[in-house]
Amino acid sequence: MNREVARTAAQWLALLESGAATERDHAALQHWRDSHPQHEHTWQKAQALRQRFSVLPQALAMASLDRPQVGRRALLKRALGVAALVPTAWLISRQLPIDSWRADLHTATGERRRLPLAEGGSLQLNTATAVDVDPAQRRITLVDGELALNVPGAHAMTLRTRYGEVRVSQAEVCVRQLAAGCRVSVLKGRVQVRDVNGQLATLQDGQQAPLSAGGLGARVPFDVLQLGWRDGVLTAQNQALGDFLRELARYRPGVLRWAPNLETLRVTGSFRLDDTDRILSLLASSLGFEVQARTRYWVTLT
Known part of the structure; x- marks a missing residue:
């Protein structure tokens, strides 16, 4: 399985399971699935695995029916969290094999x-x-x-x-x-x-x-610019923002997403990899987009 595809599928799955996905998110996911047969294949595998684990919350909830309401809600919340994480963890394990x-x-x-x-x-x-x-x-x-x-x-x-x-x-x-x-x-x-x-x-x-x-x-x-990482630098010369962000995402833990209309903006400059948050801030101020951070590990550019 392509590791970048697995990583992206895991991120989409986590977003859907979080309940925070918007109509635009669903449309972007469909566009990603349609853009390459491997994307759809990987997504279907993720969905199939999620369905296999979908009985877990129900089973745990049934076991807690005789408990007080607050306890039952807490247990169900934890169960839903486990069920949401299992497929994602499986996908991530495919991209980060135990050999590493x-x-x-x-x-x-x-x-x-x-x-x-x-x-x-x-x-x-x-x-x-x-x-x-x-x-x-x-x-x-x-x-x-x-x-x-x-x-x-x-x-x-x-x-x-x-x-x-x-x-x-x-x-x-x-x-x-x-x-x-x-x-x-x-x-x-x-x-x-x-x-x-x-x-x-x-x-x-x-x-x-x-x-x-x-x-x-x-x-x-x-292109010698590809090797700037040896000096802790990521350099772009009139590069499409989408390509630059995909490269930048390799150096950031968590999820980095951006609106489709940002894909073709152009980037020129050299950026220190020691502070990727600052890179996003500099890009936002120069290219006119916003950085929306739910957490340090979930960032969306709009």
Whole structure:
């Protein structure tokens, strides 16, 4: 399941279960479902799971019929909360698999880490990233997320992904795990890529290519702005606001939603990732929209 799709479905489900969804919310949900077959497929799975658990509140309520009214209301409220959270928790567990929690190193949403390696090398982990490290084999496995690996010496390190391996020697590379593959960007030097079928290819300094079950895709020049996260910066150059917000949401826990008419506004600037609330405030003042925060973890832009 596409993790971004699962995340979005979980957010929509939580909103509907909260009872706070408006007619505009329902229309936006329908638009999202209609925009891609995978969206509708994921939503139907969520709905089916919710129906399987729909008997839970009723069963708990029946067990409390002989209790005082206040106690019965409290129990029913808790039961409804449990029933609403179960499908959402299942969806989130699909996008945050247990392998990430078992990994040797991992970062939380919004967290970034830089670790020194032997011989002057370094490993940087972006938001919500998990890796396994085998120093004896000089091997790093990207379980989920995004990392930057710098190996200045001639003694190579192997970076494993679900879709193949990248051999890094006297080079620096950035790899981001995606829904159906990963994106490999070479910052300097050259790296050797071996796909899951055993085919070898070379990526040069300044090149970027997708790596998937079908092998290494077409090489294109990469946009250095994509790698600003290494310095704690998110940069946009005449970028659509919707695309910018989807990237920003990777660094914020909770739900970030926006009105459809904000999607095509343009953004230019560099923003510090240490304070995403401030980023939203700056965007709101410059682009003329409002930030409505129900809580720190549920924000809507209108």
